[in-house]
Amino acid sequence: MEVLANVINGSIVFAVALALGALGGMLSERAGVINLGVEGFMISGAFFGAIGAHYAETLNLGGLSPWIGLMTAFIFTGLFSFLYVMATLKFKADHVISGVVINLLSANATFFLVKLLFDGAADTPRISNMFRRINIPLLSDIPFLGIAFFRSYPTTYLALAIIVIGSYILFKTPIGLRVRGTGENPGSVDTAGINVYKIKFWSVMLSGSLSALGGATIVLTSNGNFSFNTIAGQGYIAIAAVILGRWKPYGVMWGALLFGFAQAIKDQIQIFPSFDAIPTEVFYLLPYVITLIALILTGSKSKAPKALGTHYDSSVK
């Protein structure tokens, strides 16, 4: 039982990073801009999260440091997404290619910056003030459920709040209606007198920042520093979670939990001697294999925004 509770708890830890990354991807795609750059934005988030927290520590800010890391990731990756905004909106570059470029740029630029800032080191210095698990009083003492659900990092609760609020905004408010309309048929949004460009602009900007929180979460809860392979493809899994979750915040959450579960089971299953015969590489493959199977099973039913990947030109009717 305790193993299962640990698996669930571990799933949630991994899932939070994926969910935040995926929420960013979802937002941009809801506004019609394909976002393959999630990986790059998560890398950027992890990097800025690490150095933000590190410099906060050197300023003796102690327990505030991880929060400052999180904010640094949010703000600076927002600025970084401006590049993606320029490429896809202003210069009407192909979204897929621009996204891949963002990923390459992000991976290599952060690697270079780490070397530059920390005397040629491959990793950022380890942070001592990371986010700590919050044991919710009483609830965390419930057998099984307590371990599984009520001993989590503050970022987990933050992610949950973003999902709840995000879903409300997307489906209940005027701005959500307009964002969804933009992804489906920008022509109708335009003729309704709404600035399509502005909606896309802010959706993509915020998209990068949200994904960055996912990257920063990994550094500030489990890894403790940033290196070249901190993210290692999780951005792509996050994109899979967007598709699996059918571009809906709660759907994205379940998608992220599934992939988080695959990661957690990889860690827990190795404890058992009976699985010794299976090479560890097989377990490491698990998350990716599950991603692939999930996409194959849901692919045909999945409904992407209709105008996804197109450039809107108001002069063409």
Added chain:
Amino acid sequence: MKRVEKVLELKNISKKFGEFYANKNINLEIGRGQIHALLGENGAGKSTLMSTVFGLHQPDGGEIYVYERQIKIENPNHAIKLGIGMVHQHFKLVEDFTVTENIILGMEPKIGHRINMKSATKEVKDLSEKYGLKVDPNSKVENLAVGVQQKVEILKALYRGANILIFDEPTAVLTPDEIGELLDIMKTLVAEGKSIVLITHKLNEIMSVADKCTVIRRGEYIKTVDIKDTDENELAQLMVGKTISKQLDKNPFNPADKILEINHLHLVSKSGRKILDDVSLTVHGGEVLGIAGVDGNGQSELVESIVNMIETNTGEIKIKGQSTKGKSIRDIFESGVSYVPADRHKHGLVLDKNISENLILIEYYKKQYNDGLNLKKMLIRDEGKQKMQAFDIRAESEATIVRGMSGGNQQKVILAREISRNPELLIIVQPTRGLDIGAINFIHNQIIRLRDQGVAILLVSFELEELLSLSDRINIIFDGKIIGQVDPNNTNDTELGLMMAGKGV
């Protein structure tokens, strides 16, 4: 007589695209509670004029008055604020949204931060009941028939407080039942004090609902008439104008064997509209059969079904006595058919290839052009050079990319390719659209030359003059139906105009 309040007035409106006047000194007065039809052929400038009123572009001259106040309409938003609504021909709807969501988009009622969906739904319901539109506010647009989607567009304009509604060819996409319903809705709207501008080229619609009709021809204002003082003959005459019909010099009409035979062709769209309705026709060797009609009456579907680009529901097409069923496009071309499509950029040419490459697009696979692995480049270039000369294609060399060439020269490339294949049947659609007089004459002479050689020619055109001067017989197509045949030497504009507008004589 009671003075009718003017809700919209245009004075001397002109709009130029380059050197070409799409509208020239057009005057229009729309009265409150009236349906005012705007009649003209394709390209007469109706839509350009209404786009100006809706603020989609600025006029180069003239004044616009809304409620007798002169105003410069900056953009569609401004037009909407002035109470002008447009029902576009191509709907601007989000298919994934409900009817209500589509209607309130951009003007959402709120409680706190959230959309007040309850009051929005009720408002949409009330509006649709008031004007007899019968639309369920909660259904998703993608599940609605085309006619209902159009009602959603009307509701969108009404929700935004439109008092002047512009309908851009609203019946083009509708089934006959839906058309009747729409015309009733228009009458309800004006009874409630709205004013309507109806852009159309269908005379029966104008006669049944309009109060007044303004005719535009080639961008110029012709006349405004009261419907009660006019008839369809006069309107047709005004729309078509006086065409100078001059038959070109050609051999006496001497039809040979049947080359193309079409029997009872039917095609129904997904939404249930009849696109081709029992079309039957024949073309003989040595004759030009002209197909007259306003764009969008089934012409393109007709020719595309002859070359098997689209599949029809029922009916039979025979070329030289052989059914085309199951044949590939290449099979059909190899059986002696040449095809000059209406859209030369989309279907006629590969724009980023050069002249000689475009000249072998249909036959590149044949032994004469390749040795099994490589194209015979030298031969293809030499042939390109010859054809450029024979067809008077003016460009730097046979290696010139066709994208940058003029429309006339591009059309000559297609013509050179299709004529050089020595067809027995030439299908040629809108051969001279947008070309200058020199290119037009050249192409007309080529068509006559082929006819005199015994080729069967099916000519689809929207230009009456062209049809009258080239054809041996003219069939008129309307709403997917061949509604009549005329002898070009023995017809007049009124007769043709009436038939093109759906009034069989």
